[in-house]
Amino acid sequence: MAGSFILDYLLFVFIAAFGALQMAAAYGPLPGLLLIRSKSLAFGAGLAITVAAFLLFFMTEPRNIPDTEGGLNGNQTAGLFTLGAGSALILTLVLSSLSHRALGKGQQHYASGLDALKETTYLNALTTTLKDLWKRYRA
């Protein structure tokens, strides 16, 4: 019971966070983080994914279970949320980078922080920044 609940919760958070990230990327907007080019479509898809995650989690089984009978305690809830949302972020960064490989590629510098994702993908921005840092370190 506990194992299945943990997996259900982890999957729920993972899917919901994946949707929330698409909504945030569309709102920004951060084209480098979007999986669909159209902002409004991406926002709608993100919302649909998040709502679907909630429906799947709460409609399939009773979820008001104490931690002594297979539910999760506060620490587990927080830890699994971090794991699920972190995994969703990694998947978003990788998928968006692969699907828009050419976006803003070849530039010497990108804006700092998340603003770089307005011009290019995460992996492009990260590799450029790391190369730049390495050059400065070597010099």
Added chain:
Amino acid sequence: MEALQSIDKEIVLWLNQWAGRYALLDKVERLIVSDYFIPVLAALFLVFVWFAGRDARQRDAHQRAVLRALIAVGFANLTVLILNQHYFRERPFVEYELTLLFYPPTDSSFPANPAAVTFAMASGMWQGSRKLGAFLYGLAALWGLSRIYAGVFYPSDVVAGALIGVAISYLVAVGLRLIEPLPTLVLRGARTLHLA
């Protein structure tokens, strides 16, 4: 003290009289009162806010608010844990005949941990953005109210939890100002990796 307990009792009994009467209302209530619905919704909101600024300045304000909210949640949780070691109050469903719409918790009713953590989160966000904070305050209030309705908390438990959460978040804000430039360095590090 007796007057407060009497008000507590009256409110719980009045609210709980509606429990078990309407199937649809009970279904919605069981969803809202859950350990996972509002907490996950609020945490996802923090994820959204972290990435969703219109420009670097707004994003910086949002991210500082998210940091403050998360740290406040941790300290609010710890504070309630410590208080629970020294004071125990029975749950309303133990004291009175109520329709329970939640599993029967065995820990202390006072102060309400769910109220402490969600109000800490809301207050942390409020200090960065009134609009975003108001949304989280709404969720926190809804969760607290649903727990009273479900028969697992007294109103005074929720009010005390909320006050603890808000107070802790303001203390965290002062603490973060005192340890500057550490929070700025953390954000700058995340910014270097294009994550903030």
